[in-house]
Each structure stands twice: as structure tokens, then as C-alpha cells.
Amino acid sequence: MTKLDRLITELCPDGVEYVKLKEVAKISAGGDLPENYVKGQKIPTEQFPYPIYSNGTEDGALYGFTNGYKIEKEAVTISARGTIGYHAVRAGKFTPIVRLITLIADESKIITKFLDYALYVAGIGGVTTGIPSLTVPMLEKFEIPLPPLAIQREIVRILDNFTELTAELTAELTARKKQYEYYRNELLTFGDDVPMVPLEEISLSSSTGVTPKADNPEYYGGDIPWLRTQEVRFVDVWDTEMRITEKALKETSLKWVPANSVIVAISGATAGRVGVSKIPLTTNQHCCCFEINPVMALYRYVFHCLSKANEDILRLKQGARGDLNAGMMRRFTIPLPSLEEQARIVAILDRFDALTTDLASGLPAEIEARRKQYEYYRDKLLMFEEANMSNTHYDDKYESNISVLNVSYFIPSESRKELEQILNSQGIGLLFYEQRQDSFQASLFQTVIVYINGHLTELFVCGLLAPAAYDTLKKAICFIAKSISGLFRKCDKDETYPCMKLKIGNAEVIAPIPDNLSDEQFSSYMDTLQSTLKVLLDNEARKVERYNIFIIEYDGHTERISIKSISQYGTERAAEQRKAREAKDCKGDNP
Numbered sequence: 011m012t013k014l015d016r017l018i019t020e021l022c023p024d025g026v027e028y029v030k031l032k033e034v035a036k037i038s039a040g041g042d043l044p045e046n047y048v049k050g051q052k053i054p055t056e057q058f059p060y061p062i063y064s065n066g067t068e069d070g071a072l073y074g075f076t077n078g079y080k081i082e083k084e085a086v087t088i089s090a091r092g093t094i095g096y097h098a099v100r101a102g103k104f105t106p107i108v109r110l111i112t113l114i115a116d117e118s119k120i121i122t123k124f125l126d127y128a129l130y131v132a133g134i135g136g137v138t139t140g141i142p143s144l145t146v147p148m149l150e151k152f153e154i155p156l157p158p159l160a161i162q163r164e165i166v167r168i169l170d171n172f173t174e175l176t177a178e179l180t181a182e183l184t185a186r187k188k189q190y191e192y193y194r195n196e197l198l199t200f201g202d203d204v205p206m207v208p209l210e211e212i213s214l215s216s217s218t219g220v221t222p223k224a225d226n227p228e229y230y231g232g233d234i235p236w237l238r239t240q241e242v243r244f245v246d247v248w249d250t251e252m253r254i255t256e257k258a259l260k261e262t263s264l265k266w267v268p269a270n271s272v273i274v275a276i277s278g279a280t281a282g283r284v285g286v287s288k289i290p291l292t293t294n295q296h297c298c299c300f301e302i303n304p305v306m307a308l309y310r311y312v313f314h315c316l317s318k319a320n321e322d323i324l325r326l327k328q329g330a331r332g333d334l335n336a337g338m339m340r341r342f343t344i345p346l347p348s349l350e351e352q353a354r355i356v357a358i359l360d361r362f363d364a365l366t367t368d369l370a371s372g373l374p375a376e377i378e379a380r381r382k383q384y385e386y387y388r389d390k391l392l393m394f395e396e397a398n399m400s401n402t403h404y405d406d407k408y409e410s411n412i413s414v415l416n417v418s419y420f421i422p423s424e425s426r427k428e429l430e431q432i433l434n435s436q437g438i439g440l441l442f443y444e445q446r447q448d449s450f451q452a453s454l455f456q457t458v459i460v461y462i463n464g465h466l467t468e469l470f471v472c473g474l475l476a477p478a479a480y481d482t483l484k485k486a487i488c489f490i491a492k493s494i495s496g497l498f499r500k501c502d503k504d505e506t507y508p509c510m511k512l513k514i515g516n517a518e519v520i521a522p523i524p525d526n527l528s529d530e531q532f533s534s535y536m537d538t539l540q541s542t543l544k545v546l547l548d549n550e551a552r553k554v555e556r557y558n559i560f561i562i563e564y565d566g567h568t569e570r571i572s573i574k575s576i577s578q579y580g581t582e583r584a585a586e587q588r589k590a591r592e593a594k595d596c597k598g599d600n601p
Contacts, residue, residue, distance in 0.1 A: 535564070
């Protein structure tokens, strides 16, 4: 038993209280810029020693420095617009400006760093949450677990160890990148005896791509890789985020780009970035692609040359958006030594490049592995059984039980009584109770409203419920979901459903309750859920025996169900958020 396990057993054996943020922190919105400040200043000075923070993410959201401060104590800041949900711990004596919310922890109840970590399980952890802005009243209603201070300190200690290791690896990566840039600059600097040659003279072909009409669904979702400029990141391209169809290839002027071509982004925020296609692919019109003539140059040599020349390329940008064009890049010159010298340079630089950019090996792979490990333990450490959420909120007269949370105000009492009588007739207890009012946020763990106890879950999963009882169970859950469907907002293209939590062994499964299905469709959904959980029980017996959390994902279009561990789910959501952030950074590109 670990120290944390002992503390939990000793201090909160019956679960942990969940509280609203306003109960443990003073929450306030940022204001206007101070009268005296320096924008863009990176370090404090004697005249302007106090930092100003904004709602950005670059450079730690540092806006500049000023000669006074509005927040004296250590606090957590949360971005309220744009990069919604981005949060960080700030040392005392700083000024938050508009679009930034500050939380000052009540130190008698909560540790500031624990508050910051706990915000992830409150559903405020990403940079895109699907809502246009956060306000102080909205934030006050979010709920977080509040274990005793001793447990908070131990969780912070464990998670800090992960973040410190990641920070060390990131610092090492930064140093290696500087080392790579130094050797690259040295190796690619030549005298007058080495000719400067335009890219068009060392290329077998050059081309730009096309964006098929976005409103034609027959053009997208095929097997042909289609590259956009936000995916050109000074690395090898082994796959693309989007794919097109043969129909798009035939009906547009799209061309195949051979493997090992050098690709330069020529438009928008990504202009000047370079990559190498490691597979045959197609691109949008903002990519300029060069098939290098191997008799004259090595494609890896050209890649390193263009990476080194990034600032020279950027100086060619024109127009309000800062675009390049294919003609500019065809005429752009690079030094061209002998093939033997190119090979020697490439052998050296590729070793550095792999160390600093390869996601399959090197430091980036190690950092990504540590990040996933940290997220897994963070989610696991911060998920507590809620106090008074067990048998005390089930009907003791029945072995099989359903408990429905926080919806009594939205379902008429007559309907609740009728539902209770129908379930009771099948030997299933039903209890409605209120615990966290007004907590319907667009967050996975705050949409759980139906709790199904272990005995009923076992009967459901193993197919041991009588047909009449099983049919009644499905109809009851469907009725509850439809009765409160208006409480759950739509987030972008994704729908936020109410959820149910099922107990399987010592594990918990959180599954959506789709409220947009007909009774027949909902019955089919429950049948599919049953078979999915049966597979989990049969194939993951060891995981079910331990405390684990599994997430059910439901695709309403294909009517498919998938099940994922909480760590896998978190990793995929983080990847989606990164893609969304990168897409936003590159919004000048067509989709």
C-alpha cells in the first residue's frame, strides 16, 4: 500500500466531497492594461518588475511587465476566451488583463497547485472547450474533488515529479536543437567556390496542389493522402490528417507528389515551413512541392538547406497575409557542393534531426511518453469516489438499483412515481436525489446522472435479466434522458449527452445516454452496449478487478460503440485539442 493509499484509507474511507470552485477560491476577472507597462518585455527590470499575463499560451501567456500589481498572492489563471480553459499557476505579484480569470485558493481548504491539477478533471483542461467564452459566474459552478490537505500535498508531490522530469527533458531537447542549428549553420556555410543554384534547376518537377470543393462529400473520406500546410512542420510526413477520393483526383487538377519530395508551405501563418513527403501524396494549393533530381542533389540536403534558410525565405513574403508563391520558391537559390559533400553533411545533420524531431525515437518520443504517463496518473489520482455516493443513495429494499442525480426538478413528480413503480415491479429500485444543483456543464464527468449499481450491471452485462425487466430498464433510462435533453448543450459538431455510470467489479464504465434516438434505436444502442461490456468483462478481467475507469464512445452516424481506458481517452482528446489548436494557428489555409 502506498503512502497515498494509506492517507485515503485513514482520512476519507467513505469518499471525497466535491465542491464548487467558488467555495474554495476567490474568483475574479482580469481588467484593463495598467497605465505604465512595456509590452513584449521578457524579463523584469528595476523600473518594471511585475509581470502582466494575458489569455495566450505562447511564452507562458506573458504580455509584458509593469510597475505595480493587482494580485498579491500565488494564484491560478484561466483563459476565458480564445484559448479557453488554458490554466497555469502564477507566482504572487502580477497583473491579469482582460479575458483572463484569476483563482486565489483558500489555503485553509485547498493548495494552489492541487487546485490547478484538479481543474483538469473539472473539464477546464483544454484550450478548446466548445463554448465561446468563460465567465466568472460560469466558472464558480464547476466542481472539483476536495480531499484533506494531507492527501492534496501527496498528490501534488507525485504529479510534480512527473512535470519536473518532463521539464528536464524539454530543456535537454532545447539544448539539442540549438546544437543542431549551430552545426547546420556551420556545415551549410560555403565559400565562393560553391555555386548557388535555383531549386528549379535541381528538380525533376515542381508543383502546387488543389483544395477540392469542401461542400462536395464525394471528394473527401477516401484513401488518398491530402496534405495541408499546417502539417508541414520541418519533419518527415508519413501520413496526413485528411484523405480524398479517386473522384476528387480525377475531377480536379490535383497531382500526385512522389515520396521523398521536399515540400515548402507558401501561405499564411505556416509560410516558410519545410517538410519531406515519405509517402506519395497530394496537397492543397498552399504547398509547393519539389521532386529533387538525385543526379544533382540529395533531397535530405535540400531539406536541411531550406530549413537553415527559413529567415531568408520569410523575408520574401508579400501581401497582408504574408504569402509566398511557387515562382519565388523555384527561383530560390541554395549552395550546391558535390554529392559526396552533401552526403557527408546529411549524415551528420540527420542524426541531430532524428534526436530532436523523431516522434518514434529520440527526445520527442521520450517527452511524449512521459506526458502520457503524467496524464494517466493525473486523471487516476484525481478521480475519487464521491462521499455519500454509494449504498446510502440506493433503495435498500432492492438488490438491483438505479440512482438518478440532480434531475428531480426537471421531471414531474407523477412521472417519477410512475417510473419507480414500473421498475419496482421488476425488482429494480429507483431513487432520485439532489446533490449538485446547476452543475450541467459540457464535461464528461459532470454529465453522469444515472448510476447503476454493481448487481444490476452484472445482470445486465451477463444477460441474466428477465426479458420484461431488461425492456423496462431500457425504457426507463431512455425516458430519463429525453426528459432532460434540453439541459445538455451542443458543442461544435459534437453532441454532449447525459451519461450513466456502471459498476463492473471494481472498475467503472461511463457511457453516454443518447437522447436523440427513437425508442427502437435506443433499445438497439443498449443491446450493443451490453455486448461491448461483455467483451470487456471477458477479455479484461484483470483490469476490471482493479479500480479503473473506462469511457464508452458512441458514434451516432455509424451507431458504433467503442470502449477506451481513461488514459487512452485522455491521450486522444489531447491530440484532438492539439490538432484544433494547430488548425486555428493556420486558419489562413483552406480546410
